[in-house]
Amino acid sequence: MKTTIMKATDLCKSFAVGGRQNHVLNRVNLEIYGGDFTVIMGSSGAGKSTLLYVLSGMDRPTGGEVCYRDRVISHLDEKDMASLRAQEFGFVFQQAHLVSNLTLFENVAVTGYLDKRQSEKAVRERTAQLLQRMDIAEAAERLPSQVSGGEAQRAAVARAIINDPGIIFADEPTGALNKRNTREVLDIMTQLNENGQNILMVTHDMKAAVRATRLLYLEDGKVIGEMTMPPYQKEEAKRREKQVEAWLSSMEW
């Protein structure tokens, strides 16, 4: 029996475009379970990223609510939301989005400093370990402009997990990476999930989608399909790819 860590009820999000309301999310209901590597897929403009950001509190819904571990988070004030982001949520964006004047080490450590439970020494030690684990220890003292896109994205992943978040939100984390870097970042995320990290990822990349244990399909602002898979095994990659392809075809992707 899986536990629900996040639940969206009748979630709506509209944008006013040229004086007309554009309903990107239309009464979305879904649950995210503990231990899952959930991937949201859908055609372009289906509202995938919007759903991710509304679920993560980066954006506010225009209707409905989001609960995280039985706590309604969609209407939290800025301070509580910031505290939740610092301690419970981790983010990996399509671009690395590192602070340009901080080194990779500092980009990771600064997030750790926001966790009041950890001392500065502990944060620095953990940062060093994470950078080692991400294989970017040598680039630790470099600025984002001095490293490759893959190194930057791996630093972004390290930043996302420095505070042991309850869930990682990833928006097309491999969208701006080359093939090799894509594989490396996905391997890290898969490994994190194997170690119990909850992940919610948006992607349209098949290579990324096969890493999921649960796939959701979004169309016209609604979840219209779902598929579960066993944890990812490298040797089953081709088979999973075909399985996902078939499922996506059934969704008219």
Added chain:
Amino acid sequence: MKIRKYMTLLRADIRSQKGSFIGIVILVFLITISLCAVLSIWDNTNAYEKEQIEAIGYGDIAYWVSGITDEELDSLLAQIRSLDGVEAVEVQDILCFTEYVVYKQDASFPEKVSSTSVEGSFFIQQWGDERYDHPVFDRTLTGIEACPDKLNNSEIYVSPAFASLYDAGIGDVVEVTVPDGKKERFRFTIKGYFEDAVAGSALMGMKQALMTQQDMRILKEAAGTAQTRVLHIFGKPSENHADGVQTGALQKALNEKTDLSAYEAFVYTKSAIMGFMVILQNLFGGLFLLFVLVLLLVAVVIIGHSISSSIALHYQDMGVLKALGYTCKDLRIIQLLQYLTAVLCGMVPGIPVSAFVVSGINRITVTVTGMLTPSDIPLGKSLFALGVILLLIIAFICLKTAKIGHITPIQAIRGGAADVCFKSRLSAPVHKKALGFWLAYRQLVSGKKQYFSICLVTALLVFFLSLMGRMAAWLGPDGKGLIDVFGAAPYDLSIEYLETEARGAVEERIDSRAGIAASYQSKLSRASVNGVEYLMNVISDPEFYNLLEGRTCRYSNELVLTQTVAEELDVRIGDSVTLLCRGEERPFLISGIYQSANDMGANFGISQEGYESFKQGAQDETYRTHYLLKVPDQTEELAEEIRSDYGDQVSVDINTWSGIDSIVASASILMGFMYLLTVVFVFVTVALTSGKILHKEKHDLGIYKSLGFVSGSLRISFALRFFMTAAAGSVFGITLSAYVTDPMASAVLRFCGMSHFTSSLSLFHMILPGIVVCGLFLAFAYLASGKIRKVEPGILIVE
């Protein structure tokens, strides 16, 4: 077609940079008002004073003579008229009172104000005499009466400065005691105020009043020969002299070839009187002009920052425009037009508004200046000054927009000039404790260039305010600094013993109450050096002179003079000059240069021994004894005590003068106004720079928010950057002021005869501007950072 093209882009640029546009308009508007106001005050004050003093018939040189019979006067006038350089001589009857009392209309106890010093004399002259008539103010002191109320007997008009000095108003009573004779007393009611172009300034010790012809006749009869006569001497215009009349040469001839020196009480040339009357306006105008120049520099720095940021922000747009066919020249012209429009929008309304400001200043300061100067703006001079400023700004804009030439369409299409950070040597590790501070510091050292303008602006503002602060510290809350500079030697208490028997008891009292640290005898007289008459300080112990160079006049054939006199006579230490004193001429050696701003620096000093060596230096000469007290705080109380216990036997003065309160108050108002302008300038600087920095850092702010930072901590961190930059600028400004204050202040204070200025090292006055400016930057930056609240992490979303 081209103009239409420019106009379209110009409108779009102004629309997209409304904040910068408005900011520059405000800065230029304030600078224009201040500049035109200073020019107007300078121009009008000097011209109006000249016009007024000529209108009341003041001679090129005026000698106040007393104790002269009618026969002696006729003979003297004949001598004067016979001189080649004299065009005409006119005699004005005047009454001089050294003892007068002001009674408040509704006061139970009269406020007694009396003075025995020449500088404190109260002169009364006849009103209604067309030759010497003065304009009369309306009751509100906001205009001149075209047809003033006829003065009745027992009524007088006084100057606004007199009223202000003694807190007297219309209806109050002034009682004068006629000198000599029977010491008769007469009372007059103040009917109103007149514009006194001769002694109307609060800075001048002597004061004047106007009375009816009949009252004048009665007082003259009572005074007998004690009445004073003013001899207005008009020189023949000299072709080779810019001012028309060579007063120096005329004075020399008058002193050498007539008996004037035997009768004169004192002498003032027209230019000296004009100098005294406009000294405050010139002094404060000079200081304010310096401040305006600092503000102009600040505005140029801000315009420069705005141009650089604007080019960085619109790099891509400019590249695209180039791709569409716009040339570098086109884009630079548009930038130039944009900033020139803002500058002109500030300048044009600033000119007429400054007339209102000047009018307001003139009305507020009428009790200090004594004159209601016209508030017309000198258009020619103002337009010329503004034109020069405009040309400088155009040149600066052309220089700053040169980098537009480096923009290529391909760079723009590839994403513009994205900021690439490089590691700074000044970087320090980011720590958990005081995280906001460390992040602010990192932001600061990573983007030093964009904070440079703030640093420079702070340095300039703090420099000037610190300079003013040092001058204020030197001036002191009671104007002691200035008083000391005006006197030739320091003292706390000055007593003239009218009855010598009182000396022992009085000195015993002084010593027991405040302790006598030192004492010396001194007196003021007048004598000619190389034929030019100056105020002469005579002192029993010349070691007390405020010496700047050389040594004091230790021997009876030596004198010390001010830098002003040395320059005027073109002499230096070691030179020999001819001193004419009491009809006897003798060579004297210049042993040193000393400082005394008395008579606007037109004075010299000799020893008592030297003075008395002149054959007519009679033994019964009266000297004042000056005391330096061990506990100077007691001076005022002690003076009152001695006045009340030995009133008839002594004349007591403390080291202060009538106009000092006005100067201290004016300095405080000026400082207040400068701080007010500083507040506005800091506000505009922050508004202009913060908007662009926030726009540039929007992305990083989004990242911080997505990590869990709250707006509050990001705002504090943002404001801290401005604070740190301002602190660095302040240190620079304070250091600069420490080195530059003295020579700069000396240059400005030459207006009032001071050739040397040494500022006081008051830590509080020195660092206060830095604290204020840093605080303002912190507060305004925090307010401006309110936009951070609106930055959502959602900006990182790429759909």
